[in-house]
Amino acid sequence: MARIAFGGFQHETNTFAPSKATYDDFLKPGAWPGLTRGAALFDAIAGINIPVAGYVEAAKAQGHELLPLVWTNATPSAQVTEDAYERVAAMLLEDLAKLVRLKELDALYLDLHGAMVAEHVDDGEGELLARVRDLVGPDLPIAVSLDLHANVTQRMVDLSDYLDIYRTYPHVDMAATGRRVAVQLDALLKGEGGRFKAFRQMPFMIPLTSGCTYEGPAKEVYREVKLLAQEPGVAGVSFACGFCPADFPGAGASLVAYATSQAAADAAADNLFEAALERESGFALEALQPTEAVREAMRIAAHADKPVVLADAQDNPGGGGNADTTGLLRALISERAEGAVLANLYDPAAAEAAHAAGEGAEITLALGGRSRVPGDAPYEATFTVVRLGDGQCTGTGPFYKGAHMKLGKTALLQKDGVQVAVASAKVQLADQAMLRHLGVEPSAQKILALKSSVHFRADFQPIAEAVLVVVSPGPVVLDNRELPFRRLRPGLRIMPGGPVFQPVAAE
Known part of the structure; x- marks a missing residue:
């Protein structure tokens, strides 16, 4: 002991x-x-x-x-x-x-x-x-x-x-x-x-949503991780996709291996490095603009028995967003996407106003949009208060399983057939229990617009007809070419296949 x-x-x-x-x-x-x-x-x-x-x-x-x-x-x-x-x-x-x-x-x-x-x-x-x-x-x-x-x-x-x-x-x-x-x-x-170790940094960044291990190159790379970890003398092998929106020299994908000899550690690391490098092009970003995504979701939903899920990936509070941008909400209401639910939008003041007004009341709000993200603003409209909640629920899905969530005051609002769940704490929508606590049965909706990048897939992909990634305004930028990097390590490809980061010369 x-x-x-x-x-x-x-x-x-x-x-x-x-x-x-x-x-x-x-x-x-x-x-x-x-x-x-x-x-x-x-x-x-x-x-x-x-x-x-x-x-x-x-x-x-x-x-x-x-x-x-x-x-x-x-x-x-x-x-x-x-x-x-x-x-x-x-x-x-x-x-x-x-x-x-x-x-x-x-x-x-x-x-x-x-x-x-x-x-x-x-x-x-x-x-x-x-x-x-x-x-x-x-x-x-x-x-x-x-x-x-x-x-x-x-x-x-x-x-x-x-x-x-x-x-x-x-x-x-x-x-x-x-x-x-x-x-x-x-x-x-x-x-x-394994007391011997080997560390490698990949020469390219992986966009956040491209690291999903349910499919594509990430699934294949992590299959290699498991296989290499079983090699004789190898004690552990790990691959990190990295977190792109971090402007410092250590940002990006990497891997580490541990073994009973330096030769075994180096061999495992080199094999995994090559396996990831040869799949670089497969990590390319695939995403839709808000209106385009809503129209495609409505087209699919018209003939589906299961909801279409839209990932509001760039306003994901699990990646640094405040979960309060309104770009996707605007598109849903503008396109009259009846039967759609957007969740969760972080706005404690709106939740407080809804509780003060009570269920069934109509309230006029300037909803969300407080983060001052370029291209975003509060959405001003009159909403009906459908349901109120205390924000306390326990995760039942694979990701948040057993988590005792405390979202503060919550409210389900509605306008023109579109519902929006408002919360007083920033937690990405990655568990069906977070909707059920407001009386929304996820599987019964036509469209679910979720403020999450990938974690929602653990609980929602099994009930989804389709999943579409949306690039609505938000600080969790998926296309790294749009980020004003200044301090990455020279030569790093900021997207699969390029371009290459070059430091700005001091004036």
Whole structure:
């Protein structure tokens, strides 16, 4: 039995997003628990599909004693403020230092994201790992789980003993990733496992929606990941699609391999690198403009028994959007797409007004559009209040399974046959329970317009006649050529097949 400390600090940073992550954002729960410290962490994460829950379950079964530190996450956004980063990091390091002083620590597991950028630190996870390593010394085994959209850096690889990355997008294997980490960390404690590592960065960026592992090149690449991980001497292989809207040199896709020899680690890494590189062209972006998408959805829905799903991918709060742009809503109402539901639009003031007015009332609102995204504005109209809710529901789908969501006051509004679900918390619409709590049965709708990029597919694709990706205004830009990058590494292709990033010369 070993004494293993565990904790987590998660944020996916879109450096082009309109709002930064403050300390308060890490405190409040959304789809997952808010900041939790100490023994309360066991109950807070129990039964949820997140890595730390899977790790704790597996490590307990191995017979280890687990020592909880701090775990927190905040909805993706622009940079984490310096205040928030330093306060959370200080808590984790303070709790860890107590165990180090007592000399009662054998290993450490951290549940991180891998794409955190703070106001004062580009590589949030690399910096955190550097501080942790300085505290615990060079010999303590440190194992880390990362999101599939991690922007993995050499610093992260060098300062940890093992990194494992989700293999699915939608991320239905988050808890399973935690369990894989438990297996490897246990092996390292026994003097076994893969102590040799190899890291490679891909020469091209993968558009967010092109990394979906349900189909296409991503499905094939992650099949290779599984096969290579079973090779003799290989302890683990991971591929990260990266998170494109992050303007710093570490952004982009990458991979890491662990093995019992350097030769085996290098061979696995090189084979995976070539497998991904030869599929580069398949990662090309496929998406429709709002009006075009709505018309196509209406055409399909006219003869379908199942809903057509529109992914409002560029306003996804899971990628840094505020979930309040109105481009797709305007198109639905303009085209009179009766039987359509758009969800969830973040507007606490509108939800409050709907609750004050009551069900059945008509209210005039300037809905959404507060993010000041170019090409977007509040949608001013009179709506009927169809249903009110308290925003509390439990995820039932593969992605948010077991998550106790707290969306604040919610309301279902209607105009010209189109309904819009309004929420007071920014959580991407990736679970049918989020609609059912407002009396909307997802499978009975003609069109579902969801503020999510890919995670919705886990619960909605099985009930969908078709899925269409929409490029309505929003800060989670899918075509990287539209992003004003200034700090990427030279030579990186910002879209599959090009163009190549070149630094702007200083004037």
